Amino acid sequence: MSEPSDEQAAMQHHLVCGTEDCQKNGQFYCNACHRPLCEQCRDEHLKSPKTKAHEIVLYRHRKQQLPVKKCELHPTRNVDMFCRECQIPLCSKCSTMTEHHTHTFDDLEEIYAEKYAAWQGEFSKIQKYFLPTSLGLKTDIEEDATKIKKIMESIRTSMKAEAESLKNLVDEVTSENIKHTHTMEKSLLEMLKSQGTTYDDYMAYLENMSDEFQKYLSITNQKLLFSKTLKIQVIPETTKPVLPVFNAGRFNKDDIIKLLGRVNVPNTKPEKRKIQPMEAVTTHMKSTEKQLEQSKEKSDMKQTLSLSSSVTKVREYSVPGVGNAFHVSVDKSGRLWISDSQGNLVQTDLQGNLLQKIQTSGGNGYHTATQDGDLIYIDKHKKVIYRITPDKKITEFIKTGDWTPLSVHSSRINGDLLVGMIIIGESKVTRYSKAGKEIQNIQRDNQGQYLYRQPHYITENINGDICTSYFGNRAVVVVNKSGQHRFSYTGQGSGFYPYGICTDVLGHILVCYDSFIGSAVHLLDQDGGFLSVILSPQGITFPRGVCVDDENNLYVGQYKTNTVTVYKYLQ
Template sequence: MEIPPIATSMKSCSEGIKQDERLESDKKQTLSLSASVTKVREFNVPGVDDVYHVSLDQPDRLWISDSKDNLIQTDLQGNMIQKIETSGGHGYHTVTQGRDLIFTDKDKKVINRIAQDNNITEFIKTGDWKPLSIHSSHINGDLLVGMIKDGEAKVTRYNKTGKELQNIQRDNKGQELYCAPHYITENSNGDICTSDINKEAVVVVNKSGQHRFSYTGQEFRFGPYGICTDVLGHILVCDELSNTVQRLDQDCQFWSFLLNPQKQGVMFPCSFCVDDENNLYVGQRYNNTLTVYKYLQ
């Protein structure tokens, strides 16, 4: 694949705020952006062919899945702790506030739960909808699930017990918001941020489901994959087409290429998560390498 050049100019959204307002806001934060990104560690993940999705389990453990139905738990040295067979590809997953693992089974149209005693149960049946992405809210413990059915797509909110609370599918003009919501996260302000590869966009709605903005990259085709947010409310998204990780603020203002092939040598970034120490865990397609970076001080 030919790697597109890194753009030097910026696209901003209509809801973007001014640079001086952003800087003033961040002065109030206890953390700040560091001058450079530092690699902390790197290791190969056993039992997977690539790193399609990664979730933080405990301070020293991760759940990682690949494109071939493998889902494994590993420590930070790359030692496998346990392995689970899934179906439907990718095995997207999330860890709840109670440290249970929740993962989707697209083929069977169910969402499974693995409790601390390693007992696997069917938690939610999604009917005719195939569950793709899933995220457990750090705000209230709700589950946010991206799903598809016969050319339609939506994001559904469930509570901790699996009761359906909300469906988000169209904007206030009746237009479809999603095509393939295959990565999803929640920001500190309650915004639901979805990475949609078919729309080539990051789609952000508020907690009521009202469309706030869609981000479509920086002057070339956008290939959004993994998405997460940090303690400052920034939205981080992998762009596989440019081999970059891009950082936005919560009002859709582009800030920077956090990772790029010229500086960090990153290739085909696909998934990531952020831990409590503000380390960024980045997985890649086509190999099983997981790299950890520090970018907040």
């Protein structure tokens, strides 16, 4: 995993105000003093005559501080200026030297901030364009390899079938030829037998003639003189049989190839893989960034929000039609979708009245509400993702092929669908566009190790991070938008079994879990730092499903009851 940035490091253990003895959340930043400030200290900072002219911004909009470097000519001074004419950095005392008397100077920190922003922009291109695009191309190659294997196996099967067919034809023709030889042999033998009979009859005739001749030869010559001369019949003629000849087939290997066919690669110029131009991606990025900015602006409007010292129960109601509340989704109208462990999925209004109910294949985090007001849910047995529109029409949306879908989340940033899926021995997270086109697969970390084991619940944070949980993995796994592993949260003690997970408008991660000492809901910052326990074992039993609505209400569903409880934890 890559080294955390300064911002990540600063937020890893919660941003603390830089004012001495103040431990409040440092959500603002003084660019002059280079330190975080809470809201109260910011106000005091702006009132003080010494610091009222300082530029104070939100922490994430802060100016990067110039790295400290001592001047070689004046070791007690820091390099903080840049001479335009000499094109060198120097300290303020150097600027008073004769050789710089008429020169123009720039604030080195301003230059550093501009350079930092430029490099940050290039880094952003790598993260948002080059890496995802390369990953997409690699995925295309892997898919082509799988396709090639399937095609070649199909060709081999066809070849075997063709060969078997030819063998059957050869056997059939050979059998007919052999049968024909038996017929020919029988006919020829019968003809020869008939000829033999002819000569048998003729030889019998000759025997009779011999007897007659002997009779005449044994009498007196006088009688022989007056008898009729006996004539011998000519020898009957017969024909020799025309001997059959086997005309061997004239064929060679090429003839067999012509009969059976041959595999060839078409003489076609290979088509180049389509690389989406950065301009198009940049446009999409700008659109996404605009949505992020709107989300940030919405967050800015709520900068006064902070963790409450206590969690307040807003309302509680029993959900009809379900045995428990395993997963909860809130649509844009504020209506709830709740599912239980038996596959019942119901929609209720804000008062808990049943609006519709459908039977599904069940699961854990298998449904999500979209920004368009639809509900997306999974049928893990059919390996299909369905869409329910506000008019209650159910349509087949995406088929996941050989992969079994487990969890789904509709992005509030751009409407993409994030789907956790499994196949024998493997797990992954797949990103689909709003139109249902597969655009990204996340499966391994930078070291080639598998990231997931059956991601049962999935959500997305305001910074684009993808967060998954699975009680069998005993960890919350978080990757950035490009699919690079950022951190894994394994709880604050032994026996951490995470279930439902969601995020809020401030980028907090909320995860409910069971452990050996009870159940609770933990609150983390967006970099995985533990902040607090929202609901303790005394406040809730077997929490499973969690979600936060647009009013920052926390909905919690439980395993042992069909009750959904709503809390306020921000103030």
